[in-house]
Structure formats: structure tokens, C-alpha cells
Amino acid sequence: MIGRIWAIALNTFREAARIRVLYGIVVLVVGANLLSIVLGEMAHEETRVARDVGLTGMSLFGALTAIFLGVFLLYTEVQRRTIHAIVSKPIERWEFVVGKYLGMALVLTVLVVLFGLAMTLVNAVQGTPVTGNVVQAIVLAWFEVLTVAAIAIFFSSFSTPFMSGIFALAMWVIGRVTPDVEAAARTASPWIKTLTRITLEIVPDLHLFAVSGRSIDGAHVSVHGDFVSWGYVGLAGLHGLGWIIGLLALSALLFHRRDFV
Amino acid sequence: MADLAIDVRDLTKTYRTPFARRKVEALRGVTFQVEKGHIFGFVGPNGAGKTTTIRTLMGLIRPTGGSATILGKQLPSRAARFQVGFLPEAPYFYDYLTVAELCDLAGRLFGIPAAVRKKRADELIERVGLSRARGQALKKYSKGMLQRAGLAQALMNDPELVVLDEPMSGLDPIGRKEVRDLILSLRDQGKTVFFSTHILSDVEAITDRVAIIVKGELREHGTPGELVSRTVLGTDVMIRIAEAADVTALTDAGDRVRRKGDALSLTLPANADIDAWIAKAHAAGGKIVQVTPRHETLEDLFLRKVEDAKASPSPGGDT
Structure with a gap:
């Protein structure tokens, strides 16, 4: 089982590594990091700007890449019929879905590492060491990206890339602003409150992975000052893992029922 | 009853069109058996149901009704797939891979150890005549070369049953002869070969038994001799x-x-x-x-069956 999943994961990694758009995204993020040196000097907040730009770029472009890979890689297997020569072999369909996800996760991990290295390099140029807070923020961004990839794969298992992309993007945005939506709904009519509550229940709490600048249990947290504990990072990771497992299980179930004509 | 490699009983497949929800009967009670060690030709015009039958046997499509066994195992069966080699119709493979990497991927999915994978891939690449192109990515391959690469990956597990969907498609006369020879050599090794085609000369030349499918229904089933000597x-x-x-x-x-x-x-x-x-x-x-x-030649029979089917009411099948 592990061997088959790994075979699909490695092949997916190889496939994704050939997508030129990914190299464009890396160049864009590295460029933004370099630009943050100039912006930081203009604002006389070199370190703050560099970290904010680096972490935002990691989170934003990481999530967008996850959506892009998630909605295309599974769909193109079916569309181009490459899947015919694969699922006719003794591999279970859920193993194929998990393998595809792991391959994507591998690509996204490499991207997050590259984005992190770019930020570290800029910090090093500025003479600022990488703090534990920054490492925690990078790990949280990584969890977020992996969760978004599972969301995209889930939609891709039954929908076209365009629709999957829209759904996944919508879930990412809503998941990011859950506390704000909840706060806004407090003063709304009862049925809007109910609708909001139901909507937020079926959306992963992605805001848990982007906490810098927010309040947690009444305390303000910031990557530039007092940040979350490793315990929080671990719990957020478990939250993401739960969603990833659930979404992959649903994807596998939907994929299992499909005819490949 | 003879030892069967494939036993298909009353197989049906009905699709519904996406918006109109119109029923399309791709297979209508298809029944046939393939004995072990035989070469079985599955013949039919485009849209007759050949590929739908094969994809159902390979677990790509879920049948609406009926049953099928492969090597005695009721489908769907992962255990059966361990003993089957499959070449899809107009095969699409990961075009960034080389033929050796494609064979390696196939071997990994069968759980074949690395050393055996390498040895078997080398042998098969040689056997299908792709040694000189083994370093090229598949995207640079011609249609015929892709077909050969597909044959190589289909044989990686040294299968007991080989299922080939239109294996001669896209090949020149020399390539077709080579595939025919390969099919015959597989039978000589005791393997069963089930292949679909609409090239009737190939069927007459090498098959032990033939089935003709038209509009999702099996119209004839027997040895080429039995089918053509009746009239x-x-x-x-x-x-x-x-x-x-x-x-x-x-x-x-x-x-x-x-x-x-x-x-x-x-x-x-x-x-x-x-x-x-x-x-x-x-x-x-x-x-x-x-x-x-x-x-009557097989071609005459085939054309007559197609004409008969045209005259009969259409089930609306088109796969």
C-alpha cells in the first residue's frame, strides 16, 4: 500500500515540477521579499516589513498554488485518461487520491521552504536573526497551505477546474475571515445568524493559521512581539490534519463511485 | 466447463446524458466466455460497446447490471488486477516520462522489487522495439511508439491475462505484424489474450475465438471457422x-x-x-x-451484422 501511494506521490511531484507557473510564483515571492528591503527602509521598519511581506507572500501564494495544483492535477488525470493505465492496476482508488495529495503536499512543502529561505535571506541581509515566532508562523502557514490543497482536491474529485477553483477560493477566503463574519452576524437577523453559523461550520477555520495581529483568548498576538505557543501550533496542526483526513476521505468516496469513460 | 479467463454474464451499462437525462444503453446483456490460453478477438464498429466492455472488465466503469469474473475472481477484484495486463485504447501516458520510467511506475504499482522492475523493463523495451528510443520522453513518441510503450507497461507484471484495447490502432503494416507476433508469442507462453479491434484481417489471422458486438449487443460468438463457414x-x-x-x-x-x-x-x-x-x-x-x-468471410459476416443492427431499432448507445 505504502509503495503504491509513494509511486503516485513521486509521479505527481515530478508532474508538478514541470509546471512553469510554479517557477513564476517562486520568482514573484522572492522578488517581493527583495522589494521588502526597499519598502522597509522607506518606512524605517526594515525587519517588520520584511517579515510581514515574507509571511503574507508565503500564505497568499502558497494557498493560491495549492488551489491551482489541487484543481488541476486530479482533473487532468481523468481528462487526459492517464488514469486508465493506473487504476486498472492493483491500486485502490483511495490510494490514488492520497498519493496525488501527498505529491502535491511535497511540492507545496518545497515551495514553503523556498519562501522561508527567501525571507531568512532578507532578514540576514538586514542583520536580524530568525526568531522562534517566525518559525512558528512559517509552520502555521505550511499547515494552512496543506489544508487548502485538500479543499481543492475535494472539489476537484467531482467538479471542473473552474468550479473547483471558485469553490476552493471561496472556502479559503471565508475560512480566513471566520471571526469577522461571526462578529458581523451577531447583530443580524436570526435566520442570517443561523445561515452564517451553518456556513462557518462547514468551512475549515483557516484563520487559526494566520493569527499574527489578532487576539487569542483576549491576548493580542503578533509575530513581531508576543506570539502563540508551540502547543497552539500543534493544536492548529491537528485541526488542519482533521480537515485534511476528512476531505481526502470524502474525495476518495466520490472518486470511488466515478466511471472513467 | 473449460477453465475460463473471462466470464461475462448479461453485462449491461446504461448512462444518462448530463442535462436531458436521456438513457443511453451502451451494453445490453453482453454474455461471453474466454477460455484460458486462447486469443480472443472482440470485434465491432466504432461505438459498438467494445471499449465500454473492456473498461468495465478493468474496473474503470461500474456495470449497471450483470456480472463478470476474471480468472475466477468476481469483479471488481483487486486480486484479479494483479494477474492482468492492460493496454488502454489510444493510450495516454505521462508524457514527461521515458518508457523505462513508465514501466518502472507500472512495476511499482504491482509491488515488483526494484531489481526485478529494472530487468523486466529492459527486456520488455527490447521486445517491443523501443531500445533506441528508451531515453526519449514519451511526448516525443509517435502514435505507434506510444502503442508499443503501452504494451511494455502492460506486460510488466508478467500477466496471466492480457487485455488490449485496439492494439493495432495507429500502427503501420510492419508494426501491426510485430504486435500480431507478440500476441501469438504470449499465447505460446500460455497466456490468454483478449483484444478489441476493427481490423478484421488481424482477427482472422490470429484469434482462436471471435465475438462481434454491435450497438451494445453480442451478435456472434465462436471460432472464426465456425462463424464464416456457415454460409x-x-x-x-x-x-x-x-x-x-x-x-x-x-x-x-x-x-x-x-x-x-x-x-x-x-x-x-x-x-x-x-x-x-x-x-x-x-x-x-x-x-x-x-x-x-x-x-462468407469474417468481413462479410461483420458487415452483415452491422447492417442487421442498423435495420433493428436503435438503443441509442454510443460508446
Whole structure:
């Protein structure tokens, strides 16, 4: 089982590594990091700007890449019929879905590492060491990206890339602003409150992975000052893992029922 | 009952069109058996249901009704897939891989150890004639080369049953002969080969049994000999007779009349009195060169079955 999943994961990694758009995204993020040196000097907040730009770029472009890979890689297997020569072999369909996800996760991990290295390099140029807070923020961004990839794969298992992309993007945005939506709904009519509550229940709490600048249990947290504990990072990771497992299980179930004509 | 490699019973597949929800019957109670060690040709025009049947056997499509076993295992069966090699129709593979990498991926999915994978891939690449192109990515391959690469990956697990969907498609005459030879050599090794095609000469040349499917229904099933020897279509005759001779009395009863110099050839109908015609030819001064009963060929049978199906009400199938 592990061997088959790994075979699909490695092949997916190889496939994704050939997508030129990914190299464009890396160049864009590295460029933004370099630009943050100039912006930081203009604002006389070199370190703050560099970290904010680096972490935002990691989170934003990481999530967008996850959506892009998630909605295309599974769909193109079916569309181009490459899947015919694969699922006719003794591999279970859920193993194929998990393998595809792991391959994507591998690509996204490499991207997050590259984005992190770019930020570290800029910090090093500025003479600022990488703090534990920054490492925690990078790990949280990584969890977020992996969760978004599972969301995209889930939609891709039954929908076209365009629709999957829209759904996944919508879930990412809503998941990011859950506390704000909840706060806004407090003063709304009862049925809007109910609708909001139901909507937020079926959306992963992605805001848990982007906490810098927010309040947690009444305390303000910031990557530039007092940040979350490793315990929080671990719990957020478990939250993401739960969603990833659930979404992959649903994807596998939907994929299992499909005819490949 | 003989040992069966494939046993298909009353297989049906019905699709619904996306918006109109119209029912499309791709397979309508298909039943056939393939004995172990045989080469079985599955013949039908485009859209007859060949590929749907094969994809159902390979677990790509879930049947609406009926049942099927492969090597005694009820489908769907992962255990059965361990013993089957499959070449899809117009195969699409990951075009960034080389043929060696494609074989390696196939081998990994069968759980074959690395050393065995490498050895078997090398042997198969040589066998399908891709040694010189083994370093090239598949995207640079011609259609025929892709077909060969597909055959190589299908044989990685040394399968007991080989299922080939249109294996001769896209191949030139030499390539087709090589695939035919490969299929025959697989049978010589004791393997069962099930392949679909619409190239009837290939079927007649190498199959032990044939099934003809039209509009999702099996129309004929048997050995090529059984299928084509049932009907005598007519008798081809050839005589030599003086160019100036009036042959109207001889040609009235026949068709496909050809006269060139002193050679006259025609086909007499199946119910014609051949002895009386020969006597008439002698009386006219003719000399008999050839009298050959013309049996129905597989192509004749195939075309007749397609025409019969056209005349019958359409189930609306198109796969």
C-alpha cells in the first residue's frame, strides 16, 4: 500500500515540477521579499516589513498554488485518461487520491521552504536573526497551505477546474475571515445568524493559521512581539490534519463511485 | 466447463446524458466466455460497446447490471488486477516520462522489487522495439511508439491475462505484424489474450475465438471457422472463351461479371445449378479454368451484422 501511494506521490511531484507557473510564483515571492528591503527602509521598519511581506507572500501564494495544483492535477488525470493505465492496476482508488495529495503536499512543502529561505535571506541581509515566532508562523502557514490543497482536491474529485477553483477560493477566503463574519452576524437577523453559523461550520477555520495581529483568548498576538505557543501550533496542526483526513476521505468516496469513460 | 479467463454474464451499462437525462444503453446483456490460453478477438464498429466492455472488465466503469469474473475472481477484484495486463485504447501516458520510467511506475504499482522492475523493463523495451528510443520522453513518441510503450507497461507484471484495447490502432503494416507476433508469442507462453479491434484481417489471422458486438449487443460468438463457414455466398467461376463468343446466356445468372480478352469470370448465386452452368459453358465453346465456392468471410459476416443492427431499432448507445 505504502509503495503504491509513494509511486503516485513521486509521479505527481515530478508532474508538478514541470509546471512553469510554479517557477513564476517562486520568482514573484522572492522578488517581493527583495522589494521588502526597499519598502522597509522607506518606512524605517526594515525587519517588520520584511517579515510581514515574507509571511503574507508565503500564505497568499502558497494557498493560491495549492488551489491551482489541487484543481488541476486530479482533473487532468481523468481528462487526459492517464488514469486508465493506473487504476486498472492493483491500486485502490483511495490510494490514488492520497498519493496525488501527498505529491502535491511535497511540492507545496518545497515551495514553503523556498519562501522561508527567501525571507531568512532578507532578514540576514538586514542583520536580524530568525526568531522562534517566525518559525512558528512559517509552520502555521505550511499547515494552512496543506489544508487548502485538500479543499481543492475535494472539489476537484467531482467538479471542473473552474468550479473547483471558485469553490476552493471561496472556502479559503471565508475560512480566513471566520471571526469577522461571526462578529458581523451577531447583530443580524436570526435566520442570517443561523445561515452564517451553518456556513462557518462547514468551512475549515483557516484563520487559526494566520493569527499574527489578532487576539487569542483576549491576548493580542503578533509575530513581531508576543506570539502563540508551540502547543497552539500543534493544536492548529491537528485541526488542519482533521480537515485534511476528512476531505481526502470524502474525495476518495466520490472518486470511488466515478466511471472513467 | 473449460477453465475460463473471462466470464461475462448479461453485462449491461446504461448512462444518462448530463442535462436531458436521456438513457443511453451502451451494453445490453453482453454474455461471453474466454477460455484460458486462447486469443480472443472482440470485434465491432466504432461505438459498438467494445471499449465500454473492456473498461468495465478493468474496473474503470461500474456495470449497471450483470456480472463478470476474471480468472475466477468476481469483479471488481483487486486480486484479479494483479494477474492482468492492460493496454488502454489510444493510450495516454505521462508524457514527461521515458518508457523505462513508465514501466518502472507500472512495476511499482504491482509491488515488483526494484531489481526485478529494472530487468523486466529492459527486456520488455527490447521486445517491443523501443531500445533506441528508451531515453526519449514519451511526448516525443509517435502514435505507434506510444502503442508499443503501452504494451511494455502492460506486460510488466508478467500477466496471466492480457487485455488490449485496439492494439493495432495507429500502427503501420510492419508494426501491426510485430504486435500480431507478440500476441501469438504470449499465447505460446500460455497466456490468454483478449483484444478489441476493427481490423478484421488481424482477427482472422490470429484469434482462436471471435465475438462481434454491435450497438451494445453480442451478435456472434465462436471460432472464426465456425462463424464464416456457415454460409456459402456463391460460386466464383472462370472460363476461357473466344472473345467473339456471345456469353449472354452464361452471364445472365451471375453477377460481378468481368471479361478481359478470352477470360470471363463471374460469381454464380448460392442456389445456382453449377453442373448445368458448366455444361452450358462447354456447349458455348468455353474451357473451365476455375470453380470455387465463395464462403462468407469474417468481413462479410461483420458487415452483415452491422447492417442487421442498423435495420433493428436503435438503443441509442454510443460508446
